[in-house]
Amino acid sequence: MAGPSLEQWISDLGLQQVNDPDVDKPVYRLPAPDGRITLSAALEERISASIREARERRNLSRSKLAPLLGITEAVYAPYEASVSRLTVGRLIHLCEVLGASPEELLAPAALHLWGEKQSKVDLLLACIDKLRPFDEETLQDVFSLLKRLGKTGMSGHGGNGAASAAPLLARAAGPLKRMNGHGGT
Secondary structure, eight states, X not given: OOOOOHHHHHHXXXXXXXXXXXXXXXXXXXXXXXXXXXXXXXXXXXXXXXXXXXXXXXTOOHHHHHHHTTSOHHHHHHHHTTSSOOOHHHHHHHHHHHTOOHHHHHGGGOGXXXXXXXXXXXXXXXXXXXXXXXXXXXXXXXXXXXXXXXXXXXXXXXXXXXXXXXXXXXXXXXXXXXXXXXXXX
């Protein structure tokens, strides 16, 4: 399997080599829009804070959360203090027991993966929250609408995106109105 060269991959993604004190060898990371690169320790601190904040928003104590994960509070506490690193499996389990989305727990730690500006990040995360409860048929309609908007130049640089997407928008609006309590059957 040929694929791109390592140098091409690094270039295409805009990765930068960094020497992270928590990693024995140089690593490649994506810089945030301001050009800064978050090192492992800071990333772990942000994830820990995000998990603690999610737990606190739900008015759930560590002593109540830990047993849901099958661990003691003494084992759980270091996760929120960024002393112990979470496995991906434990992070997924936390999403389940907190009723949290992965975006809620991870986006605050790495906003640059969701957008260049805070306003775009907020909008994208709000869109994801609005889409999550839709049934598959409605999601398919929304996806078709987005595809059509992308193909027709809806970016404000010409094209007739709004006109060609109007039938799909009307079709997708029905379930949206029903979800918001504005009529429908």
